[in-house]
Structures are given as C-alpha cells and as structure tokens.
Amino acid sequence: MERIRQAWWRWRTGKQGASPGLSERLLAYYPGAVMLLDEEGVVLEVNPEFERHAGYPAEQLLRRRAVILDADPLHGGFARALEHCLTSRQPWQGVLLCRRADGALRHQTTMIQPIQAPPDASLRLLVMQYDVTGMRERELRDRQLLARLESTVAQLPAAIFRLHQAAEKLEFLYASDGIRALTGLAAEQVMDDADSLFGLLVEGERQALEVGLAQSAVGLSPCQQALCLDLPAGERWLELRARPQRRRDGSTLWDGVLVDITEHKQRERQVERLVGTDMLTGALNRRAFFEQAAALQARARRQGQAMPLAMLDLDRFKALNDTYGHAAGDLALQAFAATCRECLRPYDLFARIGGEEFAALLVDASLDDARAILERLREAVAAMVLEVEGADIRFTVSLGLAVLEPEANLESVLGDADRALYRAKREGRNRICGPKGGEAGAGGGDPR
Numbered sequence: 001m002e003r004i005r006q007a008w009w010r011w012r013t014g015k016q017g018a019s020p021g022l023s024e025r026l027l028a029y030y031p032g033a034v035m036l037l038d039e040e041g042v043v044l045e046v047n048p049e050f051e052r053h054a055g056y057p058a059e060q061l062l063r064r065r066a067v068i069l070d071a072d073p074l075h076g077g078f079a080r081a082l083e084h085c086l087t088s089r090q091p092w093q094g095v096l097l098c099r100r101a102d103g104a105l106r107h108q109t110t111m112i113q114p115i116q117a118p119p120d121a122s123l124r125l126l127v128m129q130y131d132v133t134g135m136r137e138r139e140l141r142d143r144q145l146l147a148r149l150e151s152t153v154a155q156l157p158a159a160i161f162r163l164h165q166a167a168e169k170l171e172f173l174y175a176s177d178g179i180r181a182l183t184g185l186a187a188e189q190v191m192d193d194a195d196s197l198f199g200l201l202v203e204g205e206r207q208a209l210e211v212g213l214a215q216s217a218v219g220l221s222p223c224q225q226a227l228c229l230d231l232p233a234g235e236r237w238l239e240l241r242a243r244p245q246r247r248r249d250g251s252t253l254w255d256g257v258l259v260d261i262t263e264h265k266q267r268e269r270q271v272e273r274l275v276g277t278d279m280l281t282g283a284l285n286r287r288a289f290f291e292q293a294a295a296l297q298a299r300a301r302r303q304g305q306a307m308p309l310a311m312l313d314l315d316r317f318k319a320l321n322d323t324y325g326h327a328a329g330d331l332a333l334q335a336f337a338a339t340c341r342e343c344l345r346p347y348d349l350f351a352r353i354g355g356e357e358f359a360a361l362l363v364d365a366s367l368d369d370a371r372a373i374l375e376r377l378r379e380a381v382a383a384m385v386l387e388v389e390g391a392d393i394r395f396t397v398s399l400g401l402a403v404l405e406p407e408a409n410l411e412s413v414l415g416d417a418d419r420a421l422y423r424a425k426r427e428g429r430n431r432i433c434g435p436k437g438g439e440a441g442a443g444g445g446d447p448r
C-alpha cells in the first residue's frame, strides 16, 4: 500500500512524469476500487477489487459511463469532477456520494488523475475510490456526541477547564461556557487571556493559587483551592478542583472544574459570626475578641504601632436591674452596645467580655484620638434615655484606658485597663481613667 502511495505521490508531484506502468500497478494492487476511463468517461478497465468496493459487478460497468455510479448520475459531483479533469488536465480529489448496484448510498473518497496513455498518447482518466462511509458515520456520531456533551456541560452550574502551565505562564486551553455564569467572562476571553480571570482574584488569592498549583505540579497531586473573586456584583467564591498530568515537554496540564461555593462560604461566615458574637448585644464575644485582637496586634507589630485598649463598665448596673427588672437591664445592655458601635469606627474591635463589661481596641489611633473617641462615647451613653414601662432610664459608663504595645501581652494590658477602670469607679464613675498619669476626659461624675 505504502509503495503504491509513494508511486502515486511521485506521479502527482510530477517528479517522475506519468509512468506507463503505474496505472497497471494501481489496477493490480490498490486496496479500493480503480477504474480506467477514456476521454468520454467510459469505463475501459476496472481492478479485481472493484466489485467488493464499488458494489457493482465489473461486467455491468465496462463500456458504460462511470457517472452511473453517482447517486445522481445527471447532476451529481462525479460528472463535474470528470469534466474538470478533462478540460483542465488536472487531477481532482474529493468525496462523492455513490450508489451501489443494490441501491445503497456510500461515500467514496475519490482521486481522478488524467494520464496520457501510450501508444497514441490518448487521454485517459485513472479513478481510484475508497469507501469511507463507515468512517463518516463514526465521525457524524462523534460530532453528535460532542454536541450533546457540550450542551450538557453548558447546563452545568460549573465550568470545566484545561489549564496549562509552561515557563510560569498559565493559559486555559479550554474553558466551558459555564465560566460566564460564574465570572461574567466569556469562555473565549478566558482562553485568550488567563489573566482576565486571575486578575479578578482578591489580593493574596493569586499567590495562594500559584502555590497550590506549584505543589500539585511537583507531586502530581490533585489541586483543590477556594478562590475569592472581586466581581462588579460583589464577592464570589469559586472552588477549583483539578487533576494534573505531565506533558512530554515537562509542562503541566490540569483538567478540572470550577464550582460556585459563594453560598456555602456565606453560611460558613454566618456561623463563624454567630459563634464569635454575643447573642444579646451583637458585639464580639470574649473568644472572638481575643482572636481578632491577636491578629490586629500582629499587624500592628509589623508596623511598630501601639493600639489604645479600653475596658467599659456600666455604672451601678445592679441597681438598674433591681429597680426596673432584668429585662430592662438587657434592653439597657443592647442600647449601650448600639451606642458604642455608633461612636467607634467600623474597624475598631468592640466586645462584650463579661456581664456588663465591654472592651474596645482602637485601630490606627493615637492615645489622644482614642480619648476623644471614647469621651464622645461616654457622653453619648450619658445622654441616652431608655423608656421602659413609662419610666425614663438613664445610666452612665466608666472607662479604663491602657495601651497595647506591639510586643505586649493582651491579657496583662486588659488587666491594666481594668485597673484604670477601677480607678474611674472609685473616683466617681462616668469618667475615663488611664493610662497611669494620663487621667483625662473626666466626665460629670456619678450623677447619683
């Protein structure tokens, strides 16, 4: 077969010219159907394989026009292909829909080569056909299957992808249409430029992804990573799950899926918030305060900054409870916490760390700033009037202030603030004390 293909190729490319023996060789060895036609398109000769491949007994075809093989002998492509070869003396190649003697339609890949046949150098056409119907049917089935698969993938609430990394560069070799619902980006956009997607990652997430992919590439282990995107509609969380494979050139490929996990993340955060929140007042609880204060202190340590820390305690709260009842006391605690949140800045930490004891950690504030903020807070609390069953309830707050130095121990600084608070109580309540020697912002004293 290879020998014949090479001979055919030499012939077609004209390196050797039309070999007089070639048509005989093709008629003898070509594994498909071969016909030799005269310049009227009449069949002069066929090969022994002809009937098996063309589905026509040789005797029915010899001395008849070859176009009768065409599914449409009058207007089909066979007649046009022959016409082309005869007028241009150029070869023709293509797929023709032919009809077998039993009426079955078959796709035949067809090559037609004009040759000058000795001895009179009259024009002949050498026609070779090979039945590719099975191949075309398989191709059609594959295409239908692929179309079904693509539409199924498009319906998924996820995007599938193939990611390639070579020389540190990441590119999507494939991204399904689902990427648009997840990110607002078209699949083509992501395939053209992976950064159109990775550029949406919130700060630090890209680095986390690169580390995750690097670990996956080294150990050829699955990669699973939660990614947070900053989209115009808000924050969106995706989970990337992918399996790596190594290419021969040493680069790595991941086939994987991106799934929206925003709802799950939001629920997770809600639970985290609830676990870290005091149910009565909505302030942070003691555990969350210590965790978040430690994180803020680590950041402040890097910047070499100290942070003012205050303890707040309602004055004579027992008496309020005793006079108006525990429910009124609860209401007072809630109103107090709400006023504190209004007076503090959104990024300050505010927590209920005991019964009627609260703490505030002021971020990026000098001691003077803190005093001014807390003084406003003290005044706002003193100005509050709670109406409970016809009675106007007023109360005040005492504050103890300390400074959390970058390297200091949080518990012991809370102790300092507590001691300052004790002084504020002793000196008449409704005032701010501390740090040592810096008593300022004293209020009107205990109204009682």
Ligand SMILES: Nc1nc2c(ncn2[C@@H]2O[C@H](COP(=O)(O)OP(=O)(O)OP(=O)(O)O)[C@@H](O)[C@H]2O)c(=O)[nH]1
Residues within 6 Å of the ligand: 280, 313, 314, 315, 316, 317, 318, 319, 321, 325, 326, 327, 328, 329, 330, 333, 354, 355, 356, 425, 429
């Ligand atoms: N209503 C209510 N009261 C609470 C809650 N937690 C603690 N308390 C009350 O807060 C009061 C705290 O009283 P004390 O520690 O004696 O102090 P105080 O009466 O505020 O007096 P000073 O702190 O000295 O001004 C107690 O009566 C507790 O029962 C709570 O969740 N709700």
